[in-house]
Amino acid sequence: MRMKVKQEGDTNVEFAPFSVDKEIHSQFIHQNMLMLYKGNFSQNTVVPLLHMMEENMHGMIDELVLQKKIFNVLVEVLQNISKHGHINDREQKFGMFMIGKADAGYFVSAGNLIKNEHAEKLSAKLSALAKLEVGELNALYKKSLRKPHGTKSGAGLGLIDIYRDSNSRVEFDFSKVNEQQSFYSIAITI
Amino acid sequence: MKKLELANTEDTPYLLLDKDNNKFEISGRSLPEDAFGFYGAAHEWLESYVDDANANTELVMNLDYFNSSSARNIVEMLLILEKITETGNVIKVTWLYKEDDDVMKGRGEEIQSVVELPFEIKMI
Numbered sequence: 001m002r003m004k005v006k007q008e009g010d011t012n013v014e015f016a017p018f019s020v021d022k023e024i025h026s027q028f029i030h031q032n033m034l035m036l037y038k039g040n041f042s043q044n045t046v047v048p049l050l051h052m053m054e055e056n057m058h059g060m061i062d063e064l065v066l067q068k069k070i071f072n073v074l075v076e077v078l079q080n081i082s083k084h085g086h087i088n089d090r091e092q093k094f095g096m097f098m099i100g101k102a103d104a105g106y107f108v109s110a111g112n113l114i115k116n117e118h119a120e121k122l123s124a125k126l127s128a129l130a131k132l133e134v135g136e137l138n139a140l141y142k143k144s145l146r147k148p149h150g151t152k153s154g155a156g157l158g159l160i161d162i163y164r165d166s167n168s169r170v171e172f173d174f175s176k177v178n179e180q181q182s183f184y185s186i187a188i189t190i
Numbered sequence: 191m192k193k194l195e196l197a198n199t200e201d202t203p204y205l206l207l208d209k210d211n212n213k214f215e216i217s218g219r220s221l222p223e224d225a226f227g228f229y230g231a232a233h234e235w236l237e238s239y240v241d242d243a244n245a246n247t248e249l250v251m252n253l254d255y256f257n258s259s260s261a262r263n264i265v266e267m268l269l270i271l272e273k274i275t276e277t278g279n280v281i282k283v284t285w286l287y288k289e290d291d292d293v294m295k296g297r298g299e300e301i302q303s304v305v306e307l308p309f310e311i312k313m314i
Contacts, residue, residue, distance in 0.1 A: 043223040047200050050221075068255070068293040075257050079223050142304050145265045149226040157258035 032101040076158035086113040111185035119182040217252035220260035229263035
């Protein structure tokens with residue numbers, strides 16, 4: 001369940017460059033969509049979203065471990081947008097995220113614009129992580145833990161966490177939007 | 191040394207580093223976007239502390255959630271505390287987790303495995 005960029009020829013890239021495509025729309029109707037948010041991503045918006053989801057989850061999910069894993073994936077996904085999302089002319093980091101429940105588990109999907117140079121690096125990191133077994137992910141996580149804050153570590157700790165918590169059920173996609181930006185989307189099942 | 195005490199907020203934990211009363215604690219939840227902004231002050235405080243630590247230091251950690259940015263900063267703090275083991279003074283970390291919270295228990299074990307100081311994981 002991915003997010004897609006609006007059709008080619010849409011020049012209004014800075015503001016709401018992506019729309020809910022048909023696939024997502026039907027999921028929204030037929031499956032259990034818990035939250036859909038489209039807008040600016042900063043720590044100020046992320047924290048209230050997390051609170052809302054947490055409240056929701058207490059009521060819906062019995063297992064504490066599952067609640068915590070979903071919460072962790074949400075934090076890492078949303079904070080990645082808030083940290084690395086491309087800033088538009090209005091000083092905003094525009095992005096979109098949704099969370100819902102499908103037969104396979106809970107899913108978290110997110111999409112945002114990023115600079116093309118960043119897209120390449122990110123794509124490489126994600127592809128590398130996708131090849132690792134749980135044991136290797138854990139080893140990589142521990143190795144990265146000891147690196148001081150601010151180091152350019154291999155894969156971000158957050159990304160490794162996302163792979164671990166979802167048992168690597170992660171799909172990602174990059175679509176070039178123009179010469180400067182790409183649209184990056186990620187879909188995670190927990 | 192003046193104590194460092196930070197009240198908990200929506201996205202940062204309660205933090206207490208108090209040499210005079212020999213109390214060191216971090217509790218609550220930690221999810222600042224850039225955790226160094228929060229933990230930096232603690233790193234600095236600890237760098238001074240380790241040179242003249244109390245005879246017996248126990249850092250009690252009672253977190254119910256921490257994000258990846260926090261994880262790295264917490265480990266960095268513990269790496270500073272490791273220096274106490276070289277001085278003849280005693281340092282110990284007590285990691286608390288609530289019953290049923292296998293996630294925090296597991297994360298405690300993980301952090302325990304990457305640092306080299308006495309580290310006890312206890313259920314409360």
